[in-house]
Amino acid sequence: MLRVLIFSIFASSAAFAAESGGMPQLDPNSWVPQIFWLIITFGGLYIVISKIVFPRLSESIEQRNDYVSDLVDEAKTLAEQTEKLNNEYKELISNSKKEAQEIITNGRKKLNAEFDKKKNELDKNISELTEKAEKEIQSFKSNSIKDVQTIASQVSGELLKELSLNDEIDQNIIIKKIEDISKKKMGELN
Amino acid sequence: MANPMNQFEVKTIGPKIEIGNFDISFSNASLFMVITVATISLLFIFATKKKSLVPSRLQLLAEMAYEFVAKMISETAGSKARPYFPFILTLFLFVLFCNMIGMIPYSFTVTSHIIVTFALAIFIFIGVTIIGFVKHGFGYLKLFVPSGVPVVLLPIIVVIEVISYLSRPVSLSVRLFANMMAGHTMMKVFGGFVISLGLVGGWLPLGFSVALTGLEILVAFLQAYVFAILTCIYLNDALNLHH
Known part of the structure; x- marks a missing residue:
């Protein structure tokens, strides 16, 4: 559609041009100066671009x-270092965990041993004391x-001494006498 | 209505200069070539002055043009075309700025003259042919003998290939010239319609003119791109020779 339009306009303008002496583009008199100035200007532009613009642009x-x-590159090395440090840190953590575990188990062992020792001593003491007490009780x-x-x-x-002096003594008196005497004797003992 | 072809007329400015039999008078066409080259040179020299790590807008623009052309070359012609980079960059910028400056009202479109585009195309054609023969010797003629073609068809194919090779400068130059001339003529015609139809009916061609201006700016860029990329493709044939 557009092409048709362009062509029709092109044709009509060509007709116009024909009326007034042709297309200016087809006038050979204008060709040589145009080529001459094209060479000068294009050559100049080529020199400017190849000598100034191109090196500057490629450099920048x-x-x-x-x-x-x-x-x-720097970011890569930094990332590597980070990775390394991270690994070291992980190792450190796992090592410390192991160490802590060891310390805990050792401490527990030590405590158990001490506890056992103390307990045995105490047991021994207790049994000695018990023995002693038993002996005392026995002797007592x-x-x-x-x-x-x-x-x-x-x-x-x-x-017997009392009874031989008096036959007619009440049973109660006898009991009382026994009590008295035994009390006295017990008091002596103590 | 004004003749829409008048805008393409070459008018001599100043005295007539002749060297031998050759007329090298300065004209409006020469003036706009100079303006184009001066614009590009000043713009790019100024833009690349600082070479800063974080570019200014202008420097970024220059770098974008550079990378646009660099990508174009590496995609079509590969790394061997690296030495021709400044030429392709110059060619692209020259055609682009000629086309774009031609879009300014009352200016002159350098690329709307067949002789200018043809001179560029024939220079490219001869240059590429020389590069091809220098790189490959007579082996460059293998370009005309595509591989995998039946022997019976070979004579016809070779003739077709030679004709298509020889028509390269014509197609390259006519494409650019015709596009620029047709576009500018069309705009002139519609501009004339706006005046002749006046306040009553002039609005429609005016709207059309506005739309055409946008289209022509697109065409101006596109044709510069096409011109440069076809040069890269021709260069690729000369450098790499695998048809």
Whole structure:
């Protein structure tokens, strides 16, 4: 559609041009000066671009690329270092955990050993004391039996003495006498 | 209505200068070539003055043009075309700025003259042919013999290839010239319609003129791009020779 339009306009303008002496583009008299000035200007532009603009642009772009790649390299090394440090840190943590575990188990062992030792000592002491107490009780028992026997014999001796003096003594008096004498004897013992 | 072809007329400015039999008078066409080259030179020299790491807007513009052309070359002709980079950049910028400056009202469009585009195209054609023969010797003629073609068809194919190769400068120059001339003629015609139809009916061609201006700016860029990329493709044939 557009092409048709362009062509129709092109054709109509060509017709116009034909009326007024043709297209100016087809006038050979204008060709040589145009070519001459084209060579001068285009050549000049080529020199400006190849000698000034192109080196400057390629330098600045290269410079930027270098800078960016330097930064990327730096970032890479930094990332590597971080990784390394991170690993070290992890190792350190796991080592400390192990150490702490060791310390805990050692401490527990030590404490257990000490506890056992103390307990044994105490047990020994207790058993010694018990033995001693038992012995004392035993000796006390045997002693007290002896005492009772002595008291009994003395009491019976006294009793006999009293009884032989008076036949007609009440049973109650006898009991009382026994009590008195035994009390006295017990008091002596103590 | 004014003749829409008048805008293409070459008018001599100042005295007539002749060297031998050659007329080298300065004209409005020469003036706009000088203006184009001066604009590009000043713009790019100023833009690349500082070479800062973080570019200014103007420097960024210059770098964008540089990278645009660099990408174009590396995609079509590969790394071997690196030495021709300044030429392609010059060519692209010259055609682009000629086209764009031609869009300014009352200015002259250098590229709307067949002789200018043809001179550029024939220079490229001869240059590329010389590069091809220098790089490959007579092996460059293999360009006309595509591989994998039946022997029976070969004579016809070779003739077609030679004709298409020889018509390269014509197609390259006519494409640019015709596009620029047709566009400017069309705008002139519609501009004339605006005046002749007046306040009553002039609005429609005026709207059309506005739309055409946008289209022509696109065409101005596109044709510069096409001109440069076709040069790269021709250069690729000369440098790499695998058809």
